Amino acid sequence: MGGGVYHALQRNGGLISSRLGVKFRVSQVAVRDVSKSRPVDIPRARLTQDWRAVVENPETDIVCELMGGVTTAKAVITTALKLGKPVVTANKALLSACGEELFELAKQRGTSLYYEASVAGGIPIIKVLREALIGNRITRLYGIVNGTCNYILTRMKLEGADFSAVLADAQRLGFAEAEPSLDVDGHDGAQKIGILASLAHGFWVPPAQIHTEGIREVTPLDIQFAEQLGYTIKLIAMVKKFDAGRSGKTTRIQVSITPTLVPSSHVLANVNHVFNAVLVRGDVVGDTLYYGRGAGQDATASSVLSDIADAALDLQCHTEQRVPAFVPHENDGEVVKIDDTISRYYLRLSVVDKPGTLARIAALLGQSKIGISSVIQPEGHEGESVPLILMIHDASFAAMSKALTKIGRLPVIKGTPVLFRVENFE
Amino acid sequence: MGGGVYHALQRNGGLISSRLGVKFRVSQVAVRDVSKSRPVDIPRARLTQDWRAVVENPETDIVCELMGGVTTAKAVITTALKLGKPVVTANKALLSACGEELFELAKQRGTSLYYEASVAGGIPIIKVLREALIGNRITRLYGIVNGTCNYILTRMKLEGADFSAVLADAQRLGFAEAEPSLDVDGHDGAQKIGILASLAHGFWVPPAQIHTEGIREVTPLDIQFAEQLGYTIKLIAMVKKFDAGRSGKTTRIQVSITPTLVPSSHVLANVNHVFNAVLVRGDVVGDTLYYGRGAGQDATASSVLSDIADAALDLQCHTEQRVPAFVPHENDGEVVKIDDTISRYYLRLSVVDKPGTLARIAALLGQSKIGISSVIQPEGHEGESVPLILMIHDASFAAMSKALTKIGRLPVIKGTPVLFRVENFE
Structure with missing residues (x-):
């Protein structure tokens, strides 16, 4: 990923400068092993294995963390933020685990943490x-x-x-x-x-x-x-x-x-x-x-470049926290338990192909007040068991799970029921 | 459109403030006719027919031009920009006609012209x-x-x-x-x-x-x-x-x-x-x-609110030209004449249904070195003329037009040929 960003900056750095009036220079690149051969040609003098020296270098204005992983990456980011240096990261695993803490640290130190590349690659979501x-x-x-x-x-x-x-x-x-x-x-x-x-x-x-x-x-x-x-x-x-x-x-x-x-x-x-x-x-x-x-390194590089541009503009304008990285504006929010969510479902069962099977399944669903919107009993399947597909009306996951447990105990059911959600974007 | 923005600001202004730390107040609304009844309830005291007073009011920090049209809208925008006040506009007709001039004026006066809502409504393109x-x-x-x-x-x-x-x-x-x-x-x-x-x-x-x-x-x-x-x-x-x-x-x-x-x-x-x-x-x-x-006024309001938020942040941070509205970075660019563009085409002709028709058309296309990739002569059409559809390989519009003129002169051709582009996004 680092190679993609380096390459994109070499190629389009001038374009960004002409559009925004900010110039970029990759001052140093910290890598695990400087002797490793790389697809992107980075001058040997810019490579180092000492990330701390790069982050602490007074000439480093913006730190891009593109190494992945959690332990060293977190050390890199926290070191930079503590020095008040803006950080650009693509590290979703780290943000997912420690985002709240890292955003808070950035805020305390009057700088920002940019993370466009952490979700959905090149999409500026x-x-x-x-x-x-x-x-x-x-x-x-x-x-x-x-x-x-x-x-x-x-x-x-x-x-x-x-x-x-x-x-x-x-x-x-x-x-x-x-x-x-x-x-x-x-x-x-x-x-x-x-x-x-x-x-x-x-x-x-x-x-x-x-x-x-x-x-x-x-x-x-x-x-x-x-x-x-x-x-x-x-x-x-x-x-x-x-x-x-x-x-x-x-x-x-x-x-x-x-x-x-x-x-x-x-x-x-x-x-x-x-x-x-x-x-x-x-x-x-x-x-x-x-x-x-x-x-892909190119799509991700596009997002990293956008963040670098924002970080550079914010440095140039002294507006390091112009748009807060993450604002806890609804602190009393909560995630609903999956049991309490409601959805339509697609249910595939393997059943013994004999009369009365569908009636027994429908009865168990009916007891749980779960409605069936359509049924497919495909032809052309033979053998001990055949597939049976049910499309289920809106039901809570709790009710659905309970009904499935009962259905699973029927002697006519073979194998484990398969349940997917159905979403109509209403 | 103004009503949609007013309504959205009433509804979500507090949310924007909690996210960005900037507060908005609609100080005045200039309209053509204050006595007209409106779907959105705007206090009578905020309405005026005097746009100039609104723009020149020292309490007005940001001017939103949502009236449409070209003449008065241009006067509103230029008056505001000359006062160094940022403008948010949804006016594509005006930008299309005078964008270069307006962006230049904004630049000269050290302020900015925001125009997210001018293209593709709610899409932040x-x-x-x-x-x-x-x-x-x-x-x-x-x-x-x-x-x-x-x-x-x-x-x-x-x-x-x-x-x-x-x-x-x-x-x-x-x-x-x-x-x-x-x-x-x-x-x-x-x-x-x-x-x-x-x-x-x-x-x-x-x-x-x-x-x-x-x-x-x-x-x-x-x-x-x-x-x-x-x-x-x-x-x-x-x-x-x-x-x-x-x-x-x-x-x-x-x-x-x-x-x-x-x-x-x-x-x-x-x-x-x-x-x-x-x-x-x-x-x-x-x-x-x-x-x-x-x-639609709601989709457009979303874009206007985004621009208002940016304008407000830029005012608060004193970064009125953080991202230039439009940067002429490739002054020597040019638009290629349509004759010189190359495309695949869909061509529908009305032809007399008799032997040799396709051969004559194909010969004329062949003379212009235009290749046919497929032909549909649909069944079930009767009468003096029947449709004939040709899918055409890459050809310049000049060559295609020339061939079409010749084809149009064939006695077997009835009516005007219909030509559409085919795009495979390669």
Whole structure:
């Protein structure tokens, strides 16, 4: 990532200067191993292994932390902020874990922490939320924020292929890590949606409070059934603001990331391959959407350059805290427990194909006051068990889970039920 | 529009203050007729018909020009800028006609002119181009920037209806003006793409240099044929940067707005109804897209509030020209003549259905070295003439026009040939 930023600055630094009247110079680059060969040609004299010397160098005006990881990165950032130096970071894992503390430190030291590149790569979603939509209360935020998952789901849909086959191919092509869990189990997306939720609602949302599901359970069959019903399966991260309760004071939000069926005609359904998108609904502006590459050193470099430009303008104008990095404006907000959230669902069961099966399942759902909106019993499946797909009306996750437990105990049910959300963006 | 901004400020002014630490008060509202009844309840004491008194009032820190039109609006803006007061405007017609002059005046007087709401309503495309993508050279920019045209084309596609029938209905519903020419003939979109082109490339692009076509010639038949070929017809405004010529100095760009076939799977093809979208390709970030409502007082109010917030922060920080409104950084740029632009085309002819017709047309195209990539001769059409659709490989508009003139003279051709661009976003 550092190489991408260095390269982009070499290429377009002059352009930024001519537009903004600020000049940049990469004074030093701290790396783990100066002797390693690099795809970007950085003069040997600028390389060092001593990050502390770089940060503390009086000639360093802006510190860019592009190393990733948590321990050293945190030391770099806190050292810089304590010296009152603005920091630009792309480190979502660190922000997700320690954002509140780092923003507070920046504020105390009269400087700022810029983090456009930490969420959704080249999409300027942080600037949009902090500045462009400043006049809006954010009522909904939906994101496709993990490029690896979106790439896998897109290829599964286009090719009718299995998750594991596409994952293996994605790993071969470099679109997925050898250890894919961070991406495919939803943790990376949860970190990102947590940052966006915090920013939109003004209180810090830690990953532990985010209901997180990955895409391992999605099968070509699900994608195909969803398509028949007019939907496309995406890994959707979401933040939903609940209507104010009786107290009227507390901001209550749902924050989650789950495989979700979205209408195929919706613009989010058409965000494909490694692209990311974030749909933001504001109470004034209505629906707006931001789309771009969510990863890759170039897309990320674009966001880092934007932050560097802002940091430089703020230094030049002596306005280091012009737009606060993160403002805790709704300290009494809370994340609603997933059990208390309401959604429509797609439910796939493996059932023994004999008369009365559907009636028994429907009866159990009915007992929990859960309504069925449609049923698919696809033809052409034979064997001990066959798939049965139910589309479920709005129900709380608690009621749904309870009903599923009962359904799972029926002798006609084989294997584990698969449950995805259905989102119509109402 | 003024009412929408007033209402939004009443509703969310406190939120903006809590986020940014700046307080707003609408001190006075200049209107044409104070006695007129308004949908928004503005205290009578704040209303006046004397705009000059409002602008010159020492208590007025920021002037918002939301009246539209050119003459008085220009007087309001120049009066404010001459007093060194920042101006927020939503006036694309005025900017399109006099932007260069107004930006220069703002610069001279040490203040700024904010214009987020002038293009694409609630989409923060101005901030994106001025700030978020500051590290990029913009190589392509494609916009659906006229909500009326997009609404009409969307309904024509969904309902198979005629242009004139949908236009009439759109007028009844308030989605189109009684005098629709500004919208449906492409002039409104041309003003907007001109502003975006100027901003992206750093030299002023006047509407006269923008090749402008509207959507009156699009028929349900075209939409249906396009669909068969995997395309959707949209009114696409575009800015394309040409590779540097031999001199290597001059920036040459194409700026146009034309009905265009875009692949139905592309995200722009799925921007429907009154929504707008702008796809920006940067040399660092790749493709990014911004989507939202392009008109309506609420969407526009969101952009005006963002500008007011920036203006207020800049006043508070004494950084009135932190990000220059418009920087002429490539003064030697030029707009390429439409004759010299190259595109693929969709060509619909009305021909007499007899043997040898296609051969004669193909021969004339061949003489001009224009290649045909596919042909549709739909069945089920009878009568004196039948439609013939040709998809044309990359050709210059000059060559295409010349060939069309010759083809039009063939006795087998009835009526005027219809020519649309085809864009694959390569």
